[in-house]
Amino acid sequence: MMKLFIGNKAYSSWSLRGWLACKLSGLPFEEVVVPLYDEAWEKRREGDEFAPSSGKVPILWDGDDIVVWDSLAIIEYLNEKTGGDQFWPTDPAARAMARSMAAEMHSSFAALRREHSMNIRQIYEAVPPSEAVAQDIARIMQLWAQARARHGGEGDFLFGAFGAADVMFAPVVTRFITYQLPVARFAQAYMHAVIAHPWMQEWIGGAQAEEWVIDKFESPPQTV
Numbered sequence: 001m002m003k004l005f006i007g008n009k010a011y012s013s014w015s016l017r018g019w020l021a022c023k024l025s026g027l028p029f030e031e032v033v034v035p036l037y038d039e040a041w042e043k044r045r046e047g048d049e050f051a052p053s054s055g056k057v058p059i060l061w062d063g064d065d066i067v068v069w070d071s072l073a074i075i076e077y078l079n080e081k082t083g084g085d086q087f088w089p090t091d092p093a094a095r096a097m098a099r100s101m102a103a104e105m106h107s108s109f110a111a112l113r114r115e116h117s118m119n120i121r122q123i124y125e126a127v128p129p130s131e132a133v134a135q136d137i138a139r140i141m142q143l144w145a146q147a148r149a150r151h152g153g154e155g156d157f158l159f160g161a162f163g164a165a166d167v168m169f170a171p172v173v174t175r176f177i178t179y180q181l182p183v184a185r186f187a188q189a190y191m192h193a194v195i196a197h198p199w200m201q202e203w204i205g206g207a208q209a210e211e212w213v214i215d216k217f218e219s220p221p222q223t224v
Contacts, residue, residue, distance in 0.1 A: 003032060005059045016203060156193035
């Protein structure tokens with residue numbers, strides 16, 4: 001059975017992506033939650049199971065010799081392992097757009113990540129976002145609108161059915177909700193569909209049950 005190491009469910013956005021990818025694969029996997037930044041963190045991340053990723057999560061082991069780290073790499077590995085029809089749209093144009101959006105999410109939106117870290121247990125009072133975050137939000141709205149208009153069809157998600165692009169943007173949805181960030185009206189339905197998805201509800205339930213609190217991720221946003 002595969003083994004997936006993840007961080008705290010309340011805070012670890014990349015862990016959420018890796019976990020959702022495993023759920024989407026339909027393959028059985030063992031989930032191992034590793035509390036981030038506790039007293040044993042530095043020693044734990046030096047262990048053999050974390051060595052290939054330099055101590056970062058998520059990290060997926062498939063048996064004793066196959067290891068995959070980085071959420072997008074996990075998505076692609078599991079896509080291949082399941083025959084290539086679980087994660088990306090079948091239509092070539094939709095698939096090209098979905099992969100491009102996932103890659104942009106992987107490498108961009110630094111201001112949103114930096115100023116609004118994931119905290120799935122909180123909803124803070126809304127404050128105006130910084131100019132840099134507002135630009136990130138505008139780009140995300142543009143991407144979501146194009147995906148829904150071109151390839152959403154009658155489904156609730158970016159490309160109709162829940163897929164890899166939704167996996168990549170799921171933590172963004174939680175950030176928008178946690179910090180009550182301003183989004184386009186059309187985005188509300190998509191965000192509701194993501195949060196209401198049974199896998200997201202399972203993750204949120206796990207986050208609510210966690211006992212760990214990391215103070216640096218519990219600070220509400222400041223007025224700009």
